[in-house]
Amino acid sequence: MLRSCAFCALLRLFFILMRIFPLGDSAATIEFGNEISAGFNSRSLSLAKALSSNPFAGMNEAVPAYASVTVYFNTRSTQFETVKSEIATRLSSLPTDKPNALRIIEIPILISAKTSPDLDRVGSFAHLTVDQVLEIFLSKIYRVHMLGFLPGFAYMAEVDDRIAAPRLVTPRTKVPKGSIGIAGRQTGIYPLESPGGWNIIGRTDLQMFDPESDNPCLLKPGDEVRFVRE
Amino acid sequence: MTLLIRKPGILTTVQDLGRTGYRLLGINPNGVMDRAAARLINILLGNDENDAVLEMHFPAAEMEFDTECSFAIGGAEFSAMLNDEPVRNWSTLNAFPSDILRFGKPELGTRAYLAVAGGFVVDEWLGSRSTNLVAAVGGFEGRKLKAGDRLELRSPRPVKPHTIAPSLIPKYSRFPTVRVIASGEFDLLTSIRERSFLNDGFTVTKDSNRMGFRLSGPPLHLLHSKEMVSAAVTFGTIQLIPDGQLIVLMADHQTVGGYPRIANVISADLPLLAQLGPGDGVSFHLVSVADAEQASAIFENDLCWLRTGIRLLG
Incomplete structure (x- = not known):
């Protein structure tokens, strides 16, 4: 009894705290909050999963982000108001416990002057030695909160506050493929060579994105990642 | 049976209506910029509306046909010429071997589309023929077209002459x-x-x-x-x-x-x-x-009539 009341209260809280708004006429965004947090992301991942595993008529895809889910749909078969109620139905039966990680993936990280051009910068930001920065960085397991920016680019969190160096003021025009970077409390791996402004502290030889493969991206939302020094 | 690209133009890519289902992996849909134009000319030719088309900017491509086939141009008005004779957008056109299609000057709009009856044989990636330039996949070798490229035509055929009613054509303007x-x-x-x-x-x-x-x-x-x-x-x-x-x-x-x-x-x-x-x-x-x-429903309804009309008239 007590448990179900607590559940109702929690559910009511969800509805007060979250909002749904149209992202144009063929997508809707459900926002749980506006910060990088394991809680908001867990809810986003569970809702996206609930929708993807049991899509409503006209749904194209459900895309989880840090603290939101965006549902894309075909306006020929459904409309915003219907989508809203479909989402509400899924929310009311959403599991409230933290979803287990899909997988824990080990990613080898190469540290050298060439592969880690911003390690010193992160060190001076943190007032720590390079070795201390690395020790802090490597001691954590990171969760893939979402993908974006480039095919297979995983946004992972949360980087320890002490080494959460902000983005470069002037982004680089070319960041090599496989580069591992820090931007505030996020860490990510560049799957392709691209412009970018994250602090590059290492590189991996692991293929993050392979268009020829049936599973073109190594990481998926909800995966957990451990970096292992080579 | 190919379409030879004699001059590539500034940015000519193969696109369809885009790739869905992979946004959660950071893979964006790509696809044509002007979906109305691509759908209209594909339907006009009796194609599937999602068939691949060429999206051209100005200067546009210069192309040579090596077989008899019908094609159509839509979107921007670039003063198309077939063997130096002006041809109209939004109409079925017929080409014969060695015919050359080129574009004179940009009159209105930024992106012109070319569809051929029967469609192109191009690379499909994750369910779409759209070119993803960043990942270098899909479309024609995952890149913009260059001189000497030959696009294979799937089943070139002549179709009956049709023109799209002006009421269906988007009301393009430089200041919409x-x-x-x-x-x-x-x-x-x-x-x-x-x-x-x-x-x-x-x-x-x-x-x-x-x-x-x-x-x-x-x-x-x-x-x-x-x-x-x-x-x-x-x-x-x-x-x-x-x-x-x-x-x-x-x-x-x-x-x-x-x-x-x-x-x-x-x-x-x-x-x-x-x-x-x-x-x-x-x-x-x-x-x-x-x-x-409602605006979408009206356009979908118009497309439905066009599709039915083309099917009935053959």
Whole structure:
């Protein structure tokens, strides 16, 4: 009894705290909050999963982000108001416990002057030695909160506050493929060579994105990642 | 049976209506910028509306046919010429071996589309033939076309002559008013800025491409600045960037963004926006979701009639 009341209260809280708004006429965004947090992301991942595993008529895809889910749909078969109620139905039966990680993936990280051009910068930001920065960085397991920016680019969190160096003021025009970077409390791996402004502290030889493969991206939302020094 | 690219033009790519289902992996839909144009000319030729087409910018490509086939051009008016004879957009056209198609000058619009009856044989990636230039996959070897490329025609055939009724053709303009739906952070615009967004025109700057259009206009500000965590965005999302200017995301947009989302251009008006180039202008008119849905339904209904008509007339 007590448990179900607590559940109702929690559910009511969800509805007060979250909002749904149209992202144009063929997508809707459900926002749980506006910060990088394991809680908001867990809810986003569970809702996206609930929708993807049991899509409503006209749904194209459900895309989880840090603290939101965006549902894309075909306006020929459904409309915003219907989508809203479909989402509400899924929310009311959403599991409230933290979803287990899909997988824990080990990613080898190469540290050298060439592969880690911003390690010193992160060190001076943190007032720590390079070795201390690395020790802090490597001691954590990171969760893939979402993908974006480039095919297979995983946004992972949360980087320890002490080494959460902000983005470069002037982004680089070319960041090599496989580069591992820090931007505030996020860490990510560049799957392709691209412009970018994250602090590059290492590189991996692991293929993050392979268009020829049936599973073109190594990481998926909800995966957990451990970096292992080579 | 191929279409030979004699001159590639500045940016000619193979596109269809885009790739869905992979945004959660950071893989964006790509696809044609002007969906109305691509769908109309494909339907006109009796193709599947999702068949691959060539999207051209100006200077456009110069091409040579090696077989008899029908084709159609839609979207921008680039003064198309078949063997130096002017030919019309939105009509079925017939080519014979050694015929040369080229484009004279840009009269209206920024992107012209070419479809051939029977479609092209091109690379499919994750269910779509659209070119993803960043990942270098899909379409024709994942890249823009270059001189000497030969696009294989799937089943070239002549079709009966048809022309699309003017009422179905998008009302392109260099200064369109496009309808928008308020989005996540619209309410954070101060009332004076909200008026500004809806009453002042914006200019498309030269920093505009298939990924997005950067607009220039009166700087807009929010009631209070909002730090945002990244969330998914879409084709037509209007973002407010820190300098007070707007960016409209287009077909090759990234899947997520971290700027305030002021509004989204409605699907029915995206083709008008897609035809703009640097120096052109755009104004926004706020409508409800229901208005947007109705506008889409009207166009879908028109397409349905066109499809039926073409099928009946053969």
